[in-house]
Amino acid sequence: MPSPRRIGAPDAKNRTVLLDAAEKVMLEHGYAAVSSRRVAEQAGLEPQLVHYYFVNMDELLEEVFRRRAEQGLEIQAKALASPQPLWALWRFSSDPSGVAIGVLLDRYGIAHEDFPPVVASVLTTSLSRVVVMEETLGFTLGHAETIERVERWLVAVEGEWGRPRV
Numbered sequence: 773m774p775s776p777r778r779i780g781a782p783d784a785k786n787r788t789v790l791l792d793a794a795e796k797v798m799l800e801h802g803y804a805a806v807s808s809r810r811v812a813e814q815a816g817l818e819p820q821l822v823h824y825y826f827v828n829m830d831e832l833l834e835e836v837f838r839r840r841a842e843q844g845l846e847i848q849a850k851a852l853a854s855p856q857p858l859w860a861l862w863r864f865s866s867d868p869s870g871v872a873i874g875v876l877l878d879r880y881g882i883a884h885e886d887f888p889p890v891v892a893s894v895l896t897t898s899l900s901r902v903v904v905m906e907e908t909l910g911f912t913l914g915h916a917e918t919i920e921r922v923e924r925w926l927v928a929v930e931g932e933w934g935r936p937r938v
Contacts, residue, residue, distance in 0.1 A: 780825040787825040789815045794836050799875045804936065806833065880929050 780787055793815035797806050808822035808829060815821075826832040851860030873896070874889035899922065903915050931937035 779827065780821075784825065786815075786817060786821055789817065790822055790825055790832070791836055791839060794832055795840075798836070799872045800879065802936065803833075882929075 790811055794806055794811045797810050797814050801810075806829065809819045811832070812819040812822050822829075822832065826835065847864055848861065851857055851864050854860040873892045874884065877884060877887060877889055877892060899918070903918065906912070907915065926933075
């Protein structure tokens with residue numbers, strides 16, 4: 773029976789460097805571009821180290837998500853414990869510095885002067901929620917037109933859903 777594969781320590785410096793590199797590759801080139809070779813290259817490490825620290829690429833991507841989710845939960849917990857929790861949550865939710873939208877707009881050649889990242893962030897995170905909430909209440913006026921316009925813009929920028937532009 774083969775011996776179990778050794779996995780690097782969860783707090784190892786190289787593991788953190790690989791997670792940072794995976795995030796950067798994902799932001800700059802999209803999810804589909806995240807490969808062990810590309811992540812290792814971005815990190816300045818050998819590709820074999822990706823699989824030393826992560827069983828597979830799914831585990832790496834899950835850890836990238838988990839790390840950011842935990843960070844967000846910590847910030848929210850501090851906000852809720854503050855003397856003004858509603859203000860703190862508002863500031864956290866409306867802070868564009870934590871949003872990667874600017875990098876994505878750059879990738880698509882969309883000028884920040886024409887479409888500021890903070891505006892893109894508000895539109896992408898709130899418009900869909902409002903439509904869903906209103907539909908559950910029975911309000912649908914303008915929804916079909918809005919969804920059609922947003923999806924037409926997304927196709928123009930990224931291609932059809934499930935078939936990204938290369």
